Amino acid sequence: MTELYSERGASGWPLVWGPLFAVLGFLSELIIGDRPHTLMWIVTGLGLLWLTAVWVYARRRFLAVRVTSTHLTQGREHLKIADIASLPDEEAKPGTRVLGGGLSVPRKYAEVPVRLKDGTRVLAWASDAEAFRDALRTAVKDCTP
Secondary structure (H helix, E strand, O other), rough: OOEEEEEOOOOOHHHHHHHHHHHHHHHHHHOOOOOHHOOOOOOHHHHHHHHHHHHHHOOOOOOOEEEEEEEEEOOOOEEEEEHHEEEEOOOOHHHOOOOOOOOOOOOEEEEEEEEEOOOOOEEEEEHHOOOOOOOEEEHHHHHHH
Protein backbone atom coordinates (compact mmCIF):
# COMPACT_ATOMS: atom_id res chain seq x y z
CA MET A 1 0.00 0.00 0.00
CA THR A 2 1.73 3.15 -1.28
CA GLU A 3 0.99 6.51 0.30
CA LEU A 4 0.39 9.11 -2.43
CA TYR A 5 -0.80 12.09 -0.37
CA SER A 6 -0.98 12.90 3.33
CA GLU A 7 -2.04 15.76 5.60
CA ARG A 8 -1.84 15.29 9.37
CA GLY A 9 -4.42 17.93 10.26
CA ALA A 10 -2.12 19.64 12.79
CA SER A 11 1.52 19.67 13.76
CA GLY A 12 2.88 19.34 17.27
CA TRP A 13 4.19 22.92 17.44
CA PRO A 14 1.09 24.38 19.16
CA LEU A 15 1.88 22.17 22.18
CA VAL A 16 4.85 24.43 22.92
CA TRP A 17 2.77 27.64 23.10
CA GLY A 18 1.14 27.19 26.53
CA PRO A 19 4.27 26.27 28.47
CA LEU A 20 6.19 29.01 26.61
CA PHE A 21 3.60 31.64 27.61
CA ALA A 22 3.79 30.43 31.22
CA VAL A 23 7.59 30.68 31.23
CA LEU A 24 7.37 34.20 29.74
CA GLY A 25 4.87 35.18 32.43
CA PHE A 26 7.09 33.79 35.15
CA LEU A 27 10.14 35.60 33.73
CA SER A 28 8.21 38.87 33.42
CA GLU A 29 7.38 38.70 37.13
CA LEU A 30 11.06 38.11 37.91
CA ILE A 31 12.15 41.02 35.69
CA ILE A 32 9.57 43.40 37.17
CA GLY A 33 10.84 42.53 40.61
CA ASP A 34 7.67 40.97 41.99
CA ARG A 35 7.73 37.70 43.84
CA PRO A 36 6.90 35.13 41.10
CA HIS A 37 3.81 33.00 41.52
CA THR A 38 5.58 29.78 40.60
CA LEU A 39 2.70 27.38 41.30
CA MET A 40 0.26 29.54 39.35
CA TRP A 41 2.56 29.61 36.30
CA ILE A 42 3.09 25.84 36.46
CA VAL A 43 -0.67 25.24 36.63
CA THR A 44 -1.23 27.77 33.81
CA GLY A 45 1.41 26.10 31.59
CA LEU A 46 -0.02 22.63 32.23
CA GLY A 47 -3.59 23.82 31.68
CA LEU A 48 -2.73 25.47 28.38
CA LEU A 49 -0.75 22.38 27.37
CA TRP A 50 -3.76 20.15 28.10
CA LEU A 51 -6.18 22.39 26.16
CA THR A 52 -3.81 22.57 23.22
CA ALA A 53 -3.27 18.80 23.28
CA VAL A 54 -7.04 18.28 22.99
CA TRP A 55 -7.15 20.72 20.06
CA VAL A 56 -4.21 19.04 18.26
CA TYR A 57 -5.69 15.57 18.85
CA ALA A 58 -9.07 16.66 17.44
CA ARG A 59 -7.50 18.24 14.35
CA ARG A 60 -5.36 15.16 13.73
CA ARG A 61 -8.36 12.89 14.08
CA PHE A 62 -10.98 14.86 12.15
CA LEU A 63 -8.88 16.79 9.59
CA ALA A 64 -6.38 14.14 8.52
CA VAL A 65 -6.33 13.43 4.78
CA ARG A 66 -4.59 10.42 3.30
CA VAL A 67 -4.56 8.86 -0.15
CA THR A 68 -3.00 5.44 -0.56
CA SER A 69 -3.08 3.06 -3.50
CA THR A 70 -6.16 1.35 -1.98
CA HIS A 71 -7.99 3.89 0.25
CA LEU A 72 -8.93 7.54 0.63
CA THR A 73 -9.17 8.66 4.24
CA GLN A 74 -10.92 11.93 5.11
CA GLY A 75 -11.16 12.50 8.83
CA ARG A 76 -13.07 9.54 10.26
CA GLU A 77 -14.24 8.17 6.91
CA HIS A 78 -12.44 5.60 4.75
CA LEU A 79 -13.38 5.11 1.10
CA LYS A 80 -11.98 2.41 -1.17
CA ILE A 81 -10.25 3.78 -4.26
CA ALA A 82 -11.99 1.04 -6.23
CA ASP A 83 -15.33 2.77 -5.44
CA ILE A 84 -14.26 6.02 -7.14
CA ALA A 85 -15.34 6.40 -10.78
CA SER A 86 -13.91 9.83 -11.62
CA LEU A 87 -12.97 13.31 -10.45
CA PRO A 88 -15.26 15.66 -12.39
CA ASP A 89 -14.11 19.24 -13.00
CA GLU A 90 -17.52 20.85 -12.47
CA GLU A 91 -18.60 22.26 -9.11
CA ALA A 92 -20.63 20.11 -6.77
CA LYS A 93 -24.29 20.95 -6.21
CA PRO A 94 -25.36 22.39 -2.86
CA GLY A 95 -26.24 19.62 -0.42
CA THR A 96 -23.63 17.19 -1.76
CA ARG A 97 -22.47 14.85 1.00
CA VAL A 98 -19.08 15.77 2.43
CA LEU A 99 -16.60 12.99 3.18
CA GLY A 100 -15.29 12.82 6.73
CA GLY A 101 -18.58 13.14 8.56
CA GLY A 102 -18.87 16.93 8.59
CA LEU A 103 -21.77 19.06 7.44
CA SER A 104 -19.51 21.12 5.19
CA VAL A 105 -15.97 21.21 3.90
CA PRO A 106 -13.68 22.35 6.73
CA ARG A 107 -12.67 25.99 6.63
CA LYS A 108 -9.42 26.73 4.76
CA TYR A 109 -9.74 23.48 2.79
CA ALA A 110 -10.56 23.24 -0.92
CA GLU A 111 -13.44 21.15 -2.27
CA VAL A 112 -12.72 18.30 -4.67
CA PRO A 113 -15.84 16.71 -6.22
CA VAL A 114 -15.72 12.93 -6.56
CA ARG A 115 -18.12 10.72 -8.51
CA LEU A 116 -18.51 7.21 -7.11
CA LYS A 117 -19.20 4.07 -9.16
CA ASP A 118 -22.76 3.88 -7.80
CA GLY A 119 -23.46 7.26 -9.44
CA THR A 120 -23.47 9.41 -6.31
CA ARG A 121 -21.30 12.47 -5.93
CA VAL A 122 -19.44 13.39 -2.77
CA LEU A 123 -17.09 16.18 -1.76
CA ALA A 124 -13.56 15.37 -0.76
CA TRP A 125 -11.33 18.13 0.62
CA ALA A 126 -7.67 19.00 1.09
CA SER A 127 -5.54 22.04 1.78
CA ASP A 128 -3.56 21.46 -1.44
CA ALA A 129 -6.34 20.62 -3.89
CA GLU A 130 -4.10 20.15 -6.95
CA ALA A 131 -1.69 17.72 -5.28
CA PHE A 132 -4.65 15.90 -3.70
CA ARG A 133 -6.48 15.66 -7.05
CA ASP A 134 -3.30 14.39 -8.77
CA ALA A 135 -2.80 11.74 -6.08
CA LEU A 136 -6.43 10.62 -6.38
CA ARG A 137 -6.22 10.46 -10.17
CA THR A 138 -3.05 8.37 -9.91
CA ALA A 139 -4.66 6.02 -7.40
CA VAL A 140 -7.85 5.63 -9.49
CA LYS A 141 -5.83 5.06 -12.67
CA ASP A 142 -3.65 2.43 -10.97
CA CYS A 143 -6.70 0.72 -9.45
CA THR A 144 -8.64 0.48 -12.73
CA PRO A 145 -8.10 -2.86 -14.50
